[in-house]
């Protein structure tokens with residue numbers, strides 16, 4: 001029987017690579033497009049080392065519309081999982097046009113080629129950042145989308161709206177997956193998070209501090225209205241997150257979606273503070289993390305964690321791995337970095 005062929009854009013990235021592994025584990029035929037702007041080609045070897053199946057790889061800049069058109073002329077694609085985007089919140093504030101060009105024009109070219117070539121299924125990488133600081137916690141999919149705090153967050157909101165409009169007039173079914181905070185690494189330690197330069201996100205900074213690469217972790221504020229004063233997030237193991245993409249894709253392929261565009265929050269449902277993370281890391285790995293409390297980071301929200309009811313009951317997915325497991329895997333991955 002012909003295998004479904006899935007295009008994964010940004011498939012050599014952190015979440016993308018873990019999703020490719022899970023797609024191959026489920027028997028899908030995978031082709032990756034990545035421009036290698038924020039990853040390394042060695043990730044392809046890491047995926048292959050895990051599954052023994054080398055995915056087809058096309059190095060491409062999705063901003064080149066003619067290349068996108070040509071790709072779809074030469075590949076018979078059954079569905080697309082679209083990760084490719086710039087994702088650094090702080091950088092997006094300094095370089096908004098880079099983010100609007102890279103995250104929006106590429107989505108438009110992708111959708112044009114999908115509709116012209118009758119590719120009817122799209123999974124879109126979105127983010128809980130669309131909620132800003134939600135009024136109610138835990139956050140449900142009905143929480144209002146608030147004015148984005150950054151151009152990065154705005155590109156996710158605009159992206160969802162573009163897809164929604166296209167599903168109204170084209171033969172396109174889509175699911176937007178709104179991630180909370182993805183962390184950790186595959187337990188094989190062949191793939192993981194590869195922050196290039198100084199890490200912006202908490203976990204890579206924690207592991208690099210533990211590894212002595214960074215002098216000290218700065219905890220951005222301990223004066224938030226939270227139990228220990230530090231900000232709260234919903235940290236989800238990247239493997240759990242990857243598996244959710246397969247479940248969502250199968251929902252579309254089997255025609256089980258209840259509307260042409262659906263939204264699911266992907267989190268554990270548990271909020272953890274920055275200090276909770278530090279203590280969990282120290283416990284999971286039997287080591288100390290050197291940190292100091294500094295001022296809040298501009299644009300940070302106090303707390304965000306998911307109401308997982310819709311994902312659990314409608315999508316049929318829930319996170320299985322806990323914070324300590326994720327932090328253990330993150331450290332094992334860090335130890336492997338040169």
Ligand code: WQD
Nearest residue numbers: 087089127129200201202205218219220231233274297300
């Ligand atoms: C987590 C917490 C920081 C670094 C962003 C995007 C989101 C997604 C994940 C792309 C916050 C604190 C951090 C540090 C710290 N990105 N922190 N010291 O900001 O919740 O989410 O990244 O998909 O869309 O919005 O993640 O890891 O940067 O921060 O104290 O050195 O850790 O203040 O409370 P964030 P983060």
